[in-house]
Amino acid sequence: MLSYLHAFHAGNFADVQKHAALTLTLSMMHAKPSGIACFDTHAGSAVYDLASDRARKTGEADTGVQKLWRLRDNLKSPDWQPVLELLGRLNAGDGHLTTYPGSPFWFREFLRADDALTTFELHPSEGDQLSGWAGKAVRVLRKDGLKGLLGQLPPRQPRLLVLIDPSYEIKSDYGSVAKTLQKAWQKCRHGVYLIWYPVLSSGPQSQLTEALRAGPVRKILRSEVHLNNPPDRGMTGSGMLVVNPPWGFGERLVEMLEEVSGADGLDVRHELDWLVAE
Numbered sequence: 001m002l003s004y005l006h007a008f009h010a011g012n013f014a015d016v017q018k019h020a021a022l023t024l025t026l027s028m029m030h031a032k033p034s035g036i037a038c039f040d041t042h043a044g045s046a047v048y049d050l051a052s053d054r055a056r057k058t059g060e061a062d063t064g065v066q067k068l069w070r071l072r073d074n075l076k077s078p079d080w081q082p083v084l085e086l087l088g089r090l091n092a093g094d095g096h097l098t099t100y101p102g103s104p105f106w107f108r109e110f111l112r113a114d115d116a117l118t119t120f121e122l123h124p125s126e127g128d129q130l131s132g133w134a135g136k137a138v139r140v141l142r143k144d145g146l147k148g149l150l151g152q153l154p155p156r157q158p159r160l161l162v163l164i165d166p167s168y169e170i171k172s173d174y175g176s177v178a179k180t181l182q183k184a185w186q187k188c189r190h191g192v193y194l195i196w197y198p199v200l201s202s203g204p205q206s207q208l209t210e211a212l213r214a215g216p217v218r219k220i221l222r223s224e225v226h227l228n229n230p231p232d233r234g235m236t237g238s239g240m241l242v243v244n245p246p247w248g249f250g251e252r253l254v255e256m257l258e259e260v261s262g263a264d265g266l267d268v269r270h271e272l273d274w275l276v277a278e
Contacts, residue, residue, distance in 0.1 A: 006126075006167075010048035011061030011100040013266045014238035016068055017225050018196050019106050020256050021240045022163060023082050025192060026110040028246035029161060035114030037155030038107050039162045041145030043119035045129035046104040047090075050097055061100065067265050069097050077255045082109070103163055104130065108138055118152060120145030146180040153187040160191030168198055178211035185217045185243065192244045199224060199237030212241070213276055220276040221245045223253060225261070225268040237268070241275060 009015070029036055050061045065087070072084050086109055090099040101109075107117050118139040121127040131140045141148055149162065162184065166173045174197070181193060197205050212220060221242040230236035242249065250272055257270045 006044045006102065007048050007052060007054040008058050009060050010055060010102065011050055011065035011097070012058075013060075013064040013225065013227070013268060014196070014198065014235070015100070016064050016260065016266060017223070017238050017240060017257065018165065018194075019083065019101075019103065020079075021194060021223065021242065021253060022103060022106055023110070024079050024249065024253055024256065025161065025194060025242070025246065026107070027079065027082060028249060028252075029159065029192065030110065030112070031246075032159075033114075034159055035112070035116070035157035036159045036161050037152075037157040038111070038115060038117045039149055039152065039160075040103050040107055040117070040119045041149050041162070041164045042166045043104045043121045043126075043130055043140075043145075044102045044123075045121075045126045046102045046119075046133040047129075048100045048102060050100050061097070064266065065100055066097055068260055069095070071260060071265055075259050077252070077259055079252055079256050080259070103165065104134070104138060107163075111137065114157065116155075116157060120148045146176055149180065150183055150187070153184055155188075160188050161194075162191060163194045163196070165194075165196035168204075171204060174204055174207035175211060178208050178215065181212065181243070182215050182217055190244065192242070192246070195241040195243075197239045197241070198235045199226065199239050201230070201233055201236050205239060209241075209275060217243060218276055219244050219278045220274065221250055222271075222273055222275040223250075223257075224271045225257065225266065226271070228263075228267045228269060 091097045104119050120141050121130050127142050134140050197208055223240045226237035254272055260266050261268050261270055
């Protein structure tokens, strides 16, 4: 259960989709001044070295964020600007990224005075790195993120944003995520929930989507990117479910991802639909 390390996959095409959706959501929610309680259920270590042995073993960032970065001067959507600005601050020099921020880092970048961020991480070494990075601005809980989230709801702040993105190395995670989302939604129906999942050739992601389609949660937008040249086995795409997306979110996410979907970018096709209507 604690064998997964995101350092092998940091900055891949799925991270680009996930963090595009996360930063867009945060930007759009900031249109209102009221505070947001943010939760990251599987936070990881917050920052990754793309030149490390782990990252170079897979080289997944080469076909992910490195391609995004090479396209940066041609990206017209203003929603890419927060992403490019943070990547630029963390990396200097020759146009090749060496540092990539994980989801807690993106969350922290958007925190305002009345916002709060709570992160969960069970893995010992990942949790140590996360705690060392977090300082006083970010709350780190060393416990299961799905169970821990439910214990924190409803939050003190008037609004809620949750990112749920386990590794799904355990097949039961698909069902557990669906059940957790349903329980969380019952506690905070107004919350915005982002749920990431891998699109695998064997199709286990249908356990998650079908459970949610048959359940009580309403207004679930589905974004999926599919590799144009997928491997025969393993991950062929990446999915994001967005419960209660801000008005206009889908159109802006489509614009962002279309700009980086071509052969010079992520080499993917993007699909957007409503898994569950309002």
